[in-house]
Amino acid sequence: MKAxxxxxxxxxxxxxxxxxxxxxxxxxxxxxxxxxLDSWHKGNPKLPEVKLAVPDVKVNVDMLDSIASRCDHQxxxxxxxxxxxxxxxxxxxxxxxxxxxxxxxxSTRIYGRPDTVYKLQGxxxxxxxxxxxxxxxxxxxxxxxxxxDFDIPAKDFAEWLKAEVDEFFDxxxxxxxxxxxMSSKALAGATRIRIRxxxxxxxxxxxxxxxxxxxxxxxxxxNGRKQxxxxxxxxxxxxxxxxxxxxxxxxxxxxxxxxxxxxRRIALRVLAVKMxxxxxxxxxxxxxxxxxxxxxIESFRSAQRIFRGGDVKNKVVFTKDAxxxxxxxxxxxxxxxxxRDNKPNLVRNLFAGRLTMGDAIRLQxxxxxxxxxxxxxxxxxxxxxxxxxxxxxxxAFVANIKLxxxxxxxxIEYEDEIKTQ
Numbered sequence: 001m002k003a004x005x006x007x008x009x010x011x012x013x014x015x016x017x018x019x020x021x022x023x024x025x026x027x028x029x030x031x032x033x034x035x036x037l038d039s040w041h042k043g044n045p046k047l048p049e050v051k052l053a054v055p056d057v058k059v060n061v062d063m064l065d066s067i068a069s070r071c072d073h074q075x076x077x078x079x080x081x082x083x084x085x086x087x088x089x090x091x092x093x094x095x096x097x098x099x100x101x102x103x104x105x106x107s108t109r110i111y112g113r114p115d116t117v118y119k120l121q122g123x124x125x126x127x128x129x130x131x132x133x134x135x136x137x138x139x140x141x142x143x144x145x146x147x148x149d150f151d152i153p154a155k156d157f158a159e160w161l162k163a164e165v166d167e168f169f170d171x172x173x174x175x176x177x178x179x180x181x182m183s184s185k186a187l188a189g190a191t192r193i194r195i196r197x198x199x200x201x202x203x204x205x206x207x208x209x210x211x212x213x214x215x216x217x218x219x220x221x222x223n224g225r226k227q228x229x230x231x232x233x234x235x236x237x238x239x240x241x242x243x244x245x246x247x248x249x250x251x252x253x254x255x256x257x258x259x260x261x262x263x264r265r266i267a268l269r270v271l272a273v274k275m276x277x278x279x280x281x282x283x284x285x286x287x288x289x290x291x292x293x294x295x296x297i298e299s300f301r302s303a304q305r306i307f308r309g310g311d312v313k314n315k316v317v318f319t320k321d322a323x324x325x326x327x328x329x330x331x332x333x334x335x336x337x338x339x340r341d342n343k344p345n346l347v348r349n350l351f352a353g354r355l356t357m358g359d360a361i362r363l364q365x366x367x368x369x370x371x372x373x374x375x376x377x378x379x380x381x382x383x384x385x386x387x388x389x390x391x392x393x394x395x396a397f398v399a400n401i402k403l404x405x406x407x408x409x410x411x412i413e414y415e416d417e418i419k420t421q
Contacts, residue, residue, distance in 0.1 A: 026308035064089035087239035114322035129267035188213035190221035207257035224353025233353025246327025269321040282312035351375040
């Protein structure tokens, strides 16, 4: 594609996508939580009644469809622009169908389903979630597992986080603010990280949210905004969500910031999305999270995440929470293959903006010739390829060890066998 055509399409895409704000449009009113919990505590739980305004984005959707149709899909940059435009258009159509089955249809087109089978692996995100829960079930409450104390107020946490991001993003200003209306504990953009005002944090939350929100989500969006030839790399396009969350969860694991309860929360949400798609209503999911050990407030917010924009009783579901495990499996595999195939630059590409793993591969030539810039900000775990390569090489090998063939007693047996040799 010609440079002037790319510039015009890129400019039009940035403009047309601005009104498509998915999470903002799906936010529940704060009072819905207290009404439901009051009814629950009285022993007569009532399904939340939430009516969200349908945003007027028809003009933007039409513009985005037009942009996609004008792109050369055979050109890697044109392909990126077209796929990003289609992604925003689908998100717009999803928002135009809030509360209806069409909402879920577009949600699954964007984020996928938790029961989608990886053809070459024969597994799903649901399989992964069940495995993690089974492995960790017996560890809960074990005397050797340290209890997590949540004793850091949002204000203190925000002050600590601000100091950390100021040091990391040394050439950019990133605001840390408290937001009372959020369902998530934290949410990151390019220039602002929001912290839920009612949340209380633990020491473990510090590393988790720093590596997940700031060093991945904020970093990639800031890096994308520095791409002068392709400004749309600075957009948080819905199609990049699975890759983004996959990198972010991978960051928690690789930096040892992931803890037992965090892993279980991610797995529980995947199963809850599947349950809701199969017909479970809001109260069913609330009880599911409650039975899994969450407090009543956290159980409400976990169930709320899955029914944002949907219908609390009719299989109309927001499937985004399925991408955390899907993305983790895919990113981990992508990184292993990049190291195995001697293409470490693909790791760097992932951080140069909001890309998918396919984008990182297709746009490699543009990175090589300097048309796209390398990332200004990368976390240490991803930028030091000596350490990452060693870890992934080890991970690739130990994946061949079949644990179902081994028990702990085998270590005693093995020592006895050595003595007789």
